[in-house]
Amino acid sequence: MENTSNNPRKGKLVVRIIFILILVVGAIFGIKTWMYARHHETTDNAQVEGHAAPVIARVSGYVKALDVQDYGNVKLGDTLLTIDDAEYKIALQQAEADYQQAQADLLSAQASLGNSQANLRVAETNAQVALVHKNKAAADLKRDQNLFNDQAITNRQLDDTKAASMSYDKQYQSSLDQIDLAKSAISVTSTKIGQAQAILASKAALVEQARLKLTYTHITANITGKIGKKMLEAGQYVQAGQSLFTIVDDKGFYIVANFKETQLAHIFLGQEAEIEIDSYPGLVLKGKVADISRATGAKFSLLPPDNATGNFVKIVQRVPVKIIIENADQYMDKLRSGLSVDVALKY
Known part of the structure; x- marks a missing residue:
């Protein structure tokens, strides 16, 4: 007849072993994370940016012909629309x-x-x-x-x-x-x-x-790229100076990462960067720091903060850092202006 008194002991032993393994794995993971953090500055406050050129009417009139579609490809010099001349x-x-x-x-x-x-x-x-x-x-x-x-x-x-x-x-x-x-x-x-x-x-x-x-009644593309949202139809009246739509350059993508001011001591030009796009988990892009803004992001806001007022609460500011993507041509099918990314800078 089997001795059942040993089963609880075996169960406790298994639990202890599993607990120890969890502690070991957690410790290894924690140490690796700590070691990684010691030599990297990271932020998830970053996104893909691109050069965008607005298409603006320089004369007023009714749209006679429209030669573009939503998100369509255009080349430099292509006719986009014609105003009644x-x-x-x-x-x-x-x-x-x-x-x-x-x-x-x-x-x-x-x-x-x-x-x-x-x-x-x-x-x-x-x-x-x-x-x-x-x-x-x-x-x-x-x-x-x-x-x-x-x-x-x-x-x-x-x-x-x-x-x-x-x-x-x-x-x-x-x-x-x-x-x-x-x-x-x-x-x-x-x-x-x-x-x-x-x-x-x-x-x-x-x-x-x-x-x-x-x-000026023949409006042409000023850059090569893709048309954004088209909110214009033939027969519509446009005013001189009116923005009609935007062309996004599909070959000029870069990253703008907003790092905390307390991280700037470990950030420098030419620094290697690892970029992970939220849309494509597991895809890691390489890049380098191209420039660091001379002002915090708050200074470019519509109402920048004024610390000279009586009520002052110190808030950690963010500083935009421009990162150039290496071999960006290989990822043109994945890059979109405005995508969220995670950035890690090695130092």
């Missing part, structure tokens, strides 16, 4: 017409300047002729005065000579006035040419502006 074409035509009118005004002013210069040359020639006549008349008057003094001519003849001399004096003075008028006309016309040139430059700038606005 009818009014912008008309504005360009009007600007070009104004430019042509300004060109005509400039040509007219330049022609007037040519006429004024020709008039000046004619007036100068007339003045030279008038001066010759004036000098001859003055010489005739001097000669006739001497003849009259010798009683060789009559008083009437002398008066005729005086009248002729005075007439030529007036003609010469009139020719000088014509020269002044021609010079004044040249000055006025030159000023008009300067004004016409300035107006022409202004109209040319308006043409370029209208042409540029016309190009």
Whole structure:
């Protein structure tokens, strides 16, 4: 017959052995965890970040055509959407017409300047002729005065000579006035040419502006990547400066880990990092610290804390640390902007 008195002893022995094994395993696990913690700074306050470029309308209008889909792939320079360009074409035509009118005004002013210069040359020639006549008349008057003094001519003849001399004096003075008028006309016309040139430059700038606005009706991708959520449809009216959607660069992912300020003593540039993505348990990525923020995350908040107030509670701050993923191209199918990760930095 079996001795049942030994069974409780065996049961207690098994329990003790199991308890001891648990203690040993726990001790080993605790020691390994402690050893790991001694040489690593860890945080679960981290996420995947990526470069995102907003697509913004630069002119207002109704969406004529939309060439993108939700989360669709686009390449740099691809047409994303087209805004109705009818009014912008008309504005360009009007600007070009104004430019042509300004060109005509400039040509007219330049022609007037040519006429004024020709008039000046004619007036100068007339003045030279008038001066010759004036000098001859003055010489005739001097000669006739001497003849009259010798009683060789009559008083009437002398008066005729005086009248002729005075007439030529007036003609010469009139020719000088014509020269002044021609010079004044040249000055006025030159000023008009300067004004016409300035107006022409202004109209040319308006043409370029209208042409540029016309190009803005065709919105293209500014980077290569994936479209985010599309909240836009054909026929919808958009305003200049309105953000339409976002393109996420699918090749520029990195990690931003927010470490406590008490951990910064063991964090440095180039430090090796181990990255575990919550979405893929067991997958460990390698990386290196690329940069450390010069300010805590709280400083970038909408209402940063002000410790100068009377009520002050000391809170451990977080400092963003940028980590570059090594061989990131191998994990492009798994990386998504905003995913939560765990980061460990070895020191």
